[in-house]
Structure formats: C-alpha cells, structure tokens
Amino acid sequence: MNLKDNQPDIAPSPDVIIEGGTLLSMVDGESPVPNARILIKGDRILDIQSSDAPGEPAPGAEIIQAAKGLIMPGLVNAHTHTAMTLFRGLADDLPLKQWLFEKIFPSEATHINEENVYWGVLLGCLEMIASGTTTFSDGYFLQDHTIRAVQESGLRALVAQGVIDFPAPGLADPKENLNRGREFLMKWRGFSDRIYPGLFCHSPITCSDNTLQGAMEISEEFSSPLQIHLSETADEVSEMMNRTGERPASHLHRLGLLTRNLIAVHAIHLSPEEMDLLCHGGVRVVHTPESNMKLASGICRAWEMIGRGLHLGLGTDGCASNNNLDLFQEMDCAAKLQKVYNMDPTHMDAETILKMATSEGAKVLGLDREIGTIEKGKKADLIVVDMNSPHLVPLYNPVSTMVYSASGADVKDVVVNGKILMRDRAFQTLDPTEIMERVREIAQGIKT
C-alpha cells in the first residue's frame, strides 16, 4: 500500500510519535535501525524517520519515548480461546480426558454465559496488551460478547464463532450451528476495521461432514478464513479412522476443506501423505507448542512444515492449557522444542520464530497487507520493549534477545490501530482493577 497517493502537498501532522529506540520492522531483509522515529496518523504509520535528524514540529502529537527500547510489530497470537482465562489453573496435570470431560466441559456448561465470556475476554485482553500481543485469533462460543470486550480493549482480533455438533454455550440446539454462524458473520461484518468475524469448527470428529462443508461454504461466501483444530491428539486420529477409515486431514481433504481458506490449528499427528495434502492445499497452520506439551498431545513438526513452504503462525491456545497468553514465552519454548525434537540447534532459529509471531502470523490470519511488519502505510500496530533490564543486557542481537531472553513483562508501550493501549505499562483503555475483581468473583462460583 502506498500512502503517498493519498497525501496532500503538505504532510499531515502526526497524532502519535514514537521517538528513539531501535526499529525492528520485521520486513524481510531489513536490519534493525537504531534511533528511529515512527510517525502515526490516525490508524496508520505515516512515516518512518531517523531520530538523529530534527523532527518537524508536531503540535498536539502524543510522544512515546522509546530510548533504549526496541520498537517492533505487535505480536500476533494466532490461536486462543480468550474467555478461558476464567479456567486458568482450575485443572492442571490431569489425564487429557479427565481434564476435558470432568473439568473443562462441565465448567463451560455451567459457567460460560454472556457476562462471563465478556469478563473473561476482558481479562485476556488485559493480559495480551500487557505482554505485547496486538492481534489475536479467538475461537469460542457466545462470540458477540467477545466482540464487545475486544471493541472496548482496542485490540485487533479475528473473532470466530464456534461450530460444533454438540450442545455448547449459546448453542442449545447443535442443528442451528451453521445458522448461528451465518447470523454472526452477517451481524459483525464491517462493524469495525479491527474486528474480523469468522467461523471456527471445533474439530473433524466433533463436526459432521455437512457441518464442516457448510462452515467452509459460509466462510468463503464471507471471505473469511475457517479455523479448525486438526489432529491434536492420537485419539482423534484413531476415532476418525474407526469411523471413516481415513485419518483426519485425509478426511478433510476428501470433503474439499484443505484449501488456502483453512486455518488448521495444532496439526500434530499427520502422516506423510497428510502433510503433502496440507502443503498442496496451501492450508495455513497454527503451532501451539506449550498447550500441546502441557496436555501431552504431541509435537507438531513445525520446522518441517516451514521448510515445505507452509505459512505457520504461533498461538498460545486457551489459558486452561498453557496457562498464560504470553507469546514471548511461547516463542522461546517453540524454538527450543523444535531444536531438541529434531536434535538440531539450527532449527527454528530466532528470526523464523519471531516472524511466526509477527509477519507470518499476520499471513495466517489473512491480515498481512495491514499488519505484521512496521512499514509506511500499514496499520499502526506496534510495541515498545524496554531493553533496560538486566536480563536483556548485553544486546548483541535484538532478534534472539526477543526470543530467548525477553518476556511479555518487558513490553512498555502498546499501540493498536494508532491508539495507545498501554503506556509505560499503564493500561489506557481498560480498568484492570475492575476486571480482575469481577473475574475473581466469577471464579469463586466456578471453584465451588
């Protein structure tokens, strides 16, 4: 996108200026630029300059001082179930089926209602802002209320309404799942330039073939990607094999779902043939290593997939299986896991993983023309990381320092769509005290 076409002869005055700091644009081939100055006008990046040169006077512009900081694109959490912050730490270290059927599903059935989704998502938004995530992809139920919370937070999100052939929160009659999905897309399309409605099929074994195909048809009709949990566990593969004689990805292929419009989450238990099918179809993939490790689901062959040309994003998954939304920690763990899994320390290098959490994540969500890198004309979604902490010193390589040394708590300022959401670690759009208090009250009910 070239902003110049729209520029009048006199350069418009910026609304926000990020001054000083090293710019890590995440544009392919661009090295870190020291002493950068980022000018933001409205929701977009107006210009990128050097702080060494004197700036034009900018009366009324808000100045974010980034000296000794690193300016980088906001992170993209490509898969989570945000409202599940409500269940953070409720049930850990349990066998998968006990965790799901005795703890999570019953808690969801009893406690997931409109108000609780709203407050749970607000808590997740706080946490994501505080740890430098500016865009996330959410799959859950009662998503009108997720959107309500995202709207207030100022974050950018793909909010996908859950589609499943079982009763779920807000979906007493599963036969209505596609109608509800269509209504959801109708209701929210065009509502906001930072909230993108979508659909999310729970999995190949919890959705019928009709549901899967219908959800893809609707998604294509609305030009929205369809998300699905795919081959998360060995049990899923067995069950699909028993039911159809096919493995899950092969089954989706036969149904015509393995296309560029599908976002496959987890993608762990794939045969070589299924990996080929994903590659040929151009399916987008989300890697969620911490959740997969914690639930002992298995290890996604993420490095191999990247080598085969697939686009991979990085996701935390929900807080019931992680148990936080810190993408910095997820990057660290993801890189290290692939290295030891493949017994090669060169695998999943820092640059690759940082791209997964920024530019590649944006591609997976279909938002790479707008976000994922810091470039003139793109949406102003960026963060400033405070580098003046012992664990970030010395600084030989900003990229590997972000991946292997930093954590979400190092993020100082967060800007989304040109708006400051966190400044010097103070939230600007949400009231953390109220939100944490409300969630604590909700949790009292869940615990007992």
Next chain:
Amino acid sequence: MNLKDNQPDIAPSPDVIIEGGTLLSMVDGESPVPNARILIKGDRILDIQSSDAPGEPAPGAEIIQAAKGLIMPGLVNAHTHTAMTLFRGLADDLPLKQWLFEKIFPSEATHINEENVYWGVLLGCLEMIASGTTTFSDGYFLQDHTIRAVQESGLRALVAQGVIDFPAPGLADPKENLNRGREFLMKWRGFSDRIYPGLFCHSPITCSDNTLQGAMEISEEFSSPLQIHLSETADEVSEMMNRTGERPASHLHRLGLLTRNLIAVHAIHLSPEEMDLLCHGGVRVVHTPESNMKLASGICRAWEMIGRGLHLGLGTDGCASNNNLDLFQEMDCAAKLQKVYNMDPTHMDAETILKMATSEGAKVLGLDREIGTIEKGKKADLIVVDMNSPHLVPLYNPVSTMVYSASGADVKDVVVNGKILMRDRAFQTLDPTEIMERVREIAQGIKT
C-alpha cells in the same frame, strides 16, 4: 533446627516483618496459608503467625506489605555459569561444535578476566534477584571474583572453581588445576555464612581420571559437593566409549565418583545400567531443560529419575545457552517438556517442579537444613510474588499458578539471609544502572 533453645524469655523483636499474603511454605503436606505474617530476626525466620491476629509492636522493624501476594521460599538455581551473562545472545541457533569452538571458547579465552567475571556475575545477580532466585550454584573460572560479586549482591551461592585438563581463564597450566582448587577452598571456607566454595569438574571427557578422583578427594576433605557436567551430549558418550570402552557414568562409577557427594548436571544420555548406578550411588542431579533444548543436547529422563528416588534440582545453565536466568520460565518449560516427552500430562506436576526449584534444589546443594522451605528457625530466604496481575488471575491453585502462569517479573520483594535485596522491584544492594552500563561496555569489546 529449633530456635526455641536460643530464645530468651522475652521474644526478640523482629528486624523484618512480611505482612499479609498467602504463605506457600513448600513444607511437605502444608497447604497454602492465607494472611500470614513472617517475622525475621537477623538471618533467620523468627516466627510464622497469622495476620488476622494483632501483631506485637515491633519498633524499628522493616515492614514488607505482601497483601494479594504470595510468600514463598526463594528459588534455587542449581546450575549456572553466572559470568556467561556476558555472552547472552552472542551466538544462537548454531551447531553445537561451532557454538562452542568458534564462539564461546574463543570469547572466553579473550574476554574472561577478573574484572569481566566480576561484572558479568553482578549482572547475573541482578537478574536472579529480579526473578526470585535467592540461591544459586555456579561453576566457572576465576571464582574469587564471582565470590566478590556474590558477596556484594547479598545472594546465597555455592561457588565452584572449575577443574579441567585444558587451559582455561585463570588456569594457564592445567596441571595446576587441583592445586588451584584446593587453594580456592582453603581461601574461602568459612568466609561467609551464605557463600559456599566448591569444585566443579568440567566433564568426564575434559578431565583425566586423576583429576576427577583428585577433585572428589579434595571435595570430600572439605565436605563440599563436587559438581560435574555428565552425559550432556551423545558425542560425549561416543568419545568416552572410544577412549575407554565405557559410557561416561559407568566410567565415573569405576573411578568411585558416583556417590552422594556428586552433583551430576544434565544427565541426559544414560543407559539403563547407568541410571541404576546413579540411583544406587545416591548421586544428586540437576536438570537443565532449556539449555538442553536450545543446544539440542537431548532430554533428561527427569520424571523417571524422580520416580526412582533421586533428588533433582533445576538449573538454567549459563546465559549463552538459555538465554536468561528466570527459574519461573524454567519450571514451566521443564514440566511441559516431561509431559510431552513421556506423552503423559500427569508427569512432572506443578508441585513436583516447584519443589525442584525450592526444597529439592536445596537438598541437591546440601543446604536443605537451612533453606528451601519457609520454617521457623530456617534462614530467611524468601520472596513475595505480586499476584495482582491479569495473567495471575483467577487464583485457583497457587502452586500451578506459579509454575504455569507466573514469570520472574512477578516477583516483588526478595529477602536473603534476613536482608532485603529487592523491595517493590527496586534493588537494595546493587546499582543496576552502573552494572548494565559496565557490561554494555565489556560487550562492545566482545562483539568486535
């Protein structure tokens, strides 16, 4: 230890009081205690009371407010090379031999001198204080200068002088390694009640049999544990096999080293017979998963070892292969790695891993009579974690929240040996600005 024997009739007035907050003592079988009050006198815990009851007047006592916080034992980092903070991020994602022989060893040969060790360790101490580690075990060279820095920091540490049959910093003539080791122990024994000198054999393949046996003899003479890197890589095993026809642990067994006085670090590539030898000898083990993952060394069968009765501590290893000293992140990763490695989500549960980082870590270092739990009469080494952050809400289970949700940045206050080292995240003993500036200057020289 029973403090009562030393108590006069009138209870002594505490020097420090930690008021409010939930106590997680890490004593076996003790549940979290809400609204605790910890009284500290000198270097020890004088009493543990309830904040619900009115406290005695304590004129002059420093009060640490821990409301909404968690009071727990300071963490024990059972293996690191602290001065290697200087190389944090210098060389990542490289093949192991290239990393070691082209980057780390040459950098050490050129840049590891007395002053740089001192500043590198000070930086590491800052980082450990800031992330809630109160005791660490260090193995490196020029350790007089590590001790100088630890002394200033106020931290507790087992500081082990490196023993190796190659030239190393401060050890131009490797034949002098044992003499230097003995001199080191002579010089520092009894110097401080929170600094314990020791020896650290680099590995079975970089130390001769004579050196290994001599180091153990000296260690036993000084009642100090001997540390060694053991079976970190498959190459180490091959090399030892080629040289002796024995695997590394079997070799150490033949030399009489597999005893309760040995701390074996890494312990990855062990045959079933070697695992038996470690168990029968009662060897103490340090698990360092993040470094092992990052270098693609392999995965320690930590859960199996614990099941077989071995005592395991947790270590970050040095910053050149991690790249931070945050034991909270190490706990999270360690738990998740064992689960997916063994494909069982019940393995390495949160309580087990938190013990590894506290009470079991203390046992591994031989310090469990003094530290590792919060008990009356023990050394006052404790931390307060601020729980009023979005990613720590709600709080169903303090133990799993510490392991799976928290990071080092959540630590608010740090007390070691009764002295406050960090208060509301402000360092009390060290000057972070000066230390970071000096390390940045040193790093300029290393980089070029």
